[in-house]
Amino acid sequence: MKQDQVMERLLDAIRETFPHIALLEEEKMAAHCSFRTGGAVRALLLPGTEEELLTICTLCREAEVEPIVLGNGTNLVFPDERSDRIVLGTEKIQDLYLTPEGEIFASCGVALSRLASFACENALTGLEFASGIPGTVGGGLLMNAGAYGGELKDCVKNVRVLDKKSGKISGFEKKDCDFSYRHSIFQNGEAVLLSARFSLTQGDKNRIREEMKELNRRRREKQPLEFPSAGSTFRRPEGHYAAALIEECGLKGRSIGGAKVSEKHAGFIINTGNATTEDLASLIRVVQTEVYEQKQIALQPEVIILQG
Numbered sequence: 650m651k652q653d654q655v656m657e658r659l660l661d662a663i664r665e666t667f668p669h670i671a672l673l674e675e676e677k678m679a680a681h682c683s684f685r686t687g688g689a690v691r692a693l694l695l696p697g698t699e700e701e702l703l704t705i706c707t708l709c710r711e712a713e714v715e716p717i718v719l720g721n722g723t724n725l726v727f728p729d730e731r732s733d734r735i736v737l738g739t740e741k742i743q744d745l746y747l748t749p750e751g752e753i754f755a756s757c758g759v760a761l762s763r764l765a766s767f768a769c770e771n772a773l774t775g776l777e778f779a780s781g782i783p784g785t786v787g788g789g790l791l792m793n794a795g796a797y798g799g800e801l802k803d804c805v806k807n808v809r810v811l812d813k814k815s816g817k818i819s820g821f822e823k824k825d826c827d828f829s830y831r832h833s834i835f836q837n838g839e840a841v842l843l844s845a846r847f848s849l850t851q852g853d854k855n856r857i858r859e860e861m862k863e864l865n866r867r868r869r870e871k872q873p874l875e876f877p878s879a880g881s882t883f884r885r886p887e888g889h890y891a892a893a894l895i896e897e898c899g900l901k902g903r904s905i906g907g908a909k910v911s912e913k914h915a916g917f918i919i920n921t922g923n924a925t926t927e928d929l930a931s932l933i934r935v936v937q938t939e940v941y942e943q944k945q946i947a948l949q950p951e952v953i954i955l956q957g
């Protein structure tokens with residue numbers, strides 16, 4: 650059977666199983682990714698519950714179609730060209746509660762800002778650093794997102810995942826997640842992260858709130874939040890800061906098409922309005938080349954650009 654027939658059958662099966670599911674056909678991914686670029690995909694599916702997500706994954710597995718999982722799209726950029734992809738968005742999967750053991754249970758689609766606020770409401774400290782990171786629990790754990798000296802690995806206890814190939818659900822204790830700087834075992838692409846438990850310490854609500862306010866003030870002051878971006882473009886090279894290297898190489902303000910190295914924070918490439926994904930990819934290459942020539946340091950992108 651041809652690939653497009655396989656895809657149509659899969660979509661029919663999903664519609665039949667879940668007549669009311671949000672299934673956006675030929676959806677432009679620019680609307681769902683914070684850099685605001687990306688062409689259409691065959692379909693974006695937004696399951697409302699974990700059960701729906703699991704059933705869709707089973708149907709995809711049976712059709713031998715591998716979906717791309719999307720959190721908040723704040724680190725992921727789609728190609729400009731239309732593609733035949735199926736994208737599975739987690740944004741509607743939003744369970745969040747305190748367990749009898751006093752841990753926080755959060756589904757993959759919960760925003761990190763909401764998770765941090767929930768911790769604050771329950772006078773639990775440890776997630777203040779995450780309150781301004783615009784990703785979800787799923788994307789955040791995959792990236793081991795962090796800021797201001799904190800990382801999700803510091804407070805996650807365990808993660809429940811679906812193995813894409815076998816369809817098996819299993820639990821990973823923190824020690825099995827291979828967390829390190831912006832890294833986790835889940836970057837091997839073999840699993841869908843379903844939920845996680847966070848273990849925090851009792852603290853003072855007002856202090857937690859003040860700390861979050863202060864960190865967000867510092868973020869607004871330093872980062873070009875008034876423009877679309879995908880956050881820090883490059884990983885931090887050992888012993889250096891990417892933004893400082895880029896600035897020292899005279900690359901602040903360098904642009905290609907609508908993509909520009911931010912003048913406010915050289916670690917960010919921003920979309921000044923009409924950027925394409927190709928503009929972003931080209932500018933990343935220019936920055937890498939210049940920094941390597943001048944400093945002999947190879948910058949590695951943190952932003953994930955999907956290939957067409």
Ligand SMILES: Cc1cc2nc3c(=O)[nH]c(=O)nc-3n(C[C@H](O)[C@H](O)[C@H](O)COP(=O)(O)OP(=O)(O)OC[C@H]3O[C@@H](n4cnc5c(N)ncnc54)[C@H](O)[C@@H]3O)c2cc1C
Nearest residue numbers: 720721722723724725784785787788789794795796842880
């Ligand atoms: C303005 C701005 C500021 C930022 N500041 C920070 C910061 O301070 N610190 C930091 O670490 N990052 C920061 N980021 C980057 C980004 O927010 C993080 O990397 C975040 O963890 C990405 O989460 P997401 O849900 O948006 O993931 P996405 O961008 O949607 O996806 C990222 C990757 O995770 C995969 N994925 C997502 N969800 C799942 C899931 N449930 N199961 C399996 N795979 C999944 C995707 O397929 C993709 O490979 C910033 C971004 C922006 C735009």
